[in-house]
Amino acid sequence: MAKVILKPSREKALLRRHPWIFSGAIAEVEGNPGVGETVDVVDSGGEFLARAAYSPASQIGARVWSFDSDEIVDETFFRERLQAAINRRQWTVNSKQWTVDNGQCMASDNCQPPTANRLLPTANCPLPGCRLVHAESDCLPGLVVDRYADTLVVQVLSAGAERWKETIADLLLELTDARRIYERSDVDVRTLEGLPLRVGILRGEAGPDPLRIQIVEHGLRFRVDVSRGHKTGFYLDQRINRARVRTLAAGRRVLDCFSYTGGFALNALAGGAASVAAVDSSAEALTLAEENRALDDLPGEKIEWLEGDVFQVLRAFRDQRRDFDMIILDPPKFAPTSSQAQKAARGYKDINLLAFKLLRPGGILTTFSCSGGVSAEFFQQIVAGAALDAGVDAQIIEHLGQSPDHPVALNFPEGAYLKGLVIRKV
């Protein structure tokens, strides 16, 4: 097997079981490994550290498959890793049968929307949306697999995962009852790995174009555009937070900024909001949002879909002295890495400052950042600065994070990217 030899004293991260080997830590590569090929990583004295996938084009020169020198990276390895990740998502809280009745996902008795501390259904829910494999945090670097009912959507983000893609696709069909696998490897990080972008069917019937799959989440139906939607089609990471917003929305006039296909807006409606205004710059997303509203027959007269730039819409509302009892801010990633953190901070501060101004006293701001380059502490500081500049007093009443099917391995803190605050204006 080819070998990657580290520079002296560059083994510390691997000894802490961090799965990335930066190219700057590599002294020498022996055996001329191909892109994505499995290599042994050894310290400068030749001691085994890890078995990894080699990625010569990337700043992350190798990603660890295993820290165990006895473990062979082959089909059996992937079968075990995939099965383990899938098993961790089984809903074990209650064994009742779940059925879809009139759009509501219901247990035969005691129907409750899933709450934050439950992992999301796979076996017991007929139309689940759930992340099955969360890359590094599920010990499968560079591989994301999301399940939307009978369709799996994979993102292959690293040279190593790419090399094993066909094996992984076959195994996913074997290990799940999925009918098709769709690939959404149209993500910038692939370019950093020297891989081409690719979108299309990987296994099973291609189906109609665009490919839209219906799921049920917290009893609400959503259509997910897996071929053209953002990421793999839906922001599954926000699932528990959508449920949280639903519980807070009763009687409130809600503003949902960066609404996409209406995830928060429709949960606010389902939770009894007095009215909802939902803003997004994508007309296509808002069209799907309205279709999603109609699927569950939620009251159309209470919701206003606004196509526009949130930065401008918030200013317009401020000038019109329009106010709200609850505002949700779920912007796209402003800072993928820490080098863009300062610029991102200005964006976050701007929208949070305006939101504080539009909230009436007692109102609730639910504000998120999914930027890996902005830490939870920094995000809280930015929001505090926004409140200060807006001249308002406010309290954090809850910290939010990504849903439990997006776990964060303790040896991989980079996995914790989504942070949210529930804030009350006093």
Ligand code: SAH
């Ligand atoms: N809250 C959503 C996910 C939001 S993703 C959910 O739970 O499903 C971010 C959204 O912001 C995308 O739909 C994108 O179209 C939109 N967007 C990006 N920049 C924007 C801007 N400046 N103004 C309005 N919408 C924007």
